[in-house]
Amino acid sequence: MPATAVSRTSREGASAVLRFGRIAAMGAVAVLILIAGVWSSWGTAQHVMLTKGREQGAMSVTRCAGDVCTGPYTPASEGSRARARVEIEQSVAVRQGQTYAVAVKPGSSDVVRIGPSGLLYAWVPFGGALLLASVVVAGGLRLNRLAWVMGGCGLALITAAFVAL
Known part of the structure; x- marks a missing residue:
């Protein structure tokens, strides 16, 4: 070769x-x-996405400071309890004075937006x-x-x- x-x-x-x-x-x-x-x-x-069995309700944003907004939580699902203060991450999606449909993260006072806008944002x-x-x-x-x-x-x-x- x-x-x-x-x-x-x-x-x-x-x-x-x-x-x-x-x-x-x-x-x-x-x-x-x-x-x-x-x-x-x-x-x-x-x-x-997996909201079955999770606490769902509405959060009224009363105060935003730093990167967290806080406000009272009003329950909408069975077994959910009202809370005087829950926290949501401040972003372009959250404004003071607005009310949002949210789900509570288990074992915490943190909430996330639910619905189509919350799903897309996630x-x-x-x-x-x-x-x-x-x-x-x-x-x-x-x-x-x-x-x-x-x-x-x-x-x-x-x-x-x-x-x-």
């Missing part, structure tokens, strides 16, 4: 190994980004992860169509949350 044939074969083999390594590494990064987005969203989303970190992972999928995996779909879904999720709030 000529020397040029052997070197071409070894170059092609090395190129295939590098290509596989790039695909494996970028695929792992993209999956890790998406898992982190779901993990970050699930902390709030579980209380919004999944905003996953929308950001979709946007970030789409860049990795397009650049690292060279799967442009999948990247456009992922980015579009992430953008739609974030936009829907912004409009709903």
